[in-house]
Amino acid sequence: QKEVEQDPGPLSVPEGAIVSLNCTYSNSAFQYFMWYRQYSRKGPELLMYTYSSGNKEDGRFTAQVDKSSKYISLFIRDSQPSDSATYLCAMRHRGGSNYKLTFGKGTLLTVNP
């Protein structure tokens, strides 16, 4: 079993829709959970991160972590064509020396105007 599983999609939604992107993981030592956004032919960039369990909101984006289920989600409200990108989840252990991230394979999202 892969440490991090992410449905690659593709996911196509109309403008204004609510989008839900998800990852599951198997390693209970993961404590930091991140979402990176990657536009076509660009490098990934950090969108949001959450420490341990709970929710975090930033504008139209909400990240959720359910450690009991080993499941994380990213919700996008009022989706826009500019949100069209690949979204990668990433995780790491707690601890100052553990700097490596484990990435999901990414979900390709297209928001149609």
Add this chain to the structure above:
Amino acid sequence: NAGVTQTPKFRVLKTGQSMTLLCAQDMNHEYMYWYRQDPGMGLRLIHYSVGEGTTAKGEVPDGYNVSRLKKQNFLLGLESAAPSQTSVYFCASSPLASGGANEQFFGPGTRLTVL
């Protein structure tokens, strides 16, 4: 600040040729990474460095070598390129982890084709 830059942006090699990809960062970050990204495979870590003069193997190190002679530069070498090394290569850097997300900052990528 330029952030993370990669040279070259595109390259076509023949099987057996060698080349070096250069990554530079101007953020004074301790950690640097080389990834490859292939369709359906996601980002896979090739090698990484936790500081000047140090390197370590990642998930898929075979066929690659790296060097970190200066803190701001991280070089990825292919000694004898193979078609299986056709990929998009990303360099990233991150600051010394002191809690938090340890955000990795990515370069724009190098598209390499090996014929």
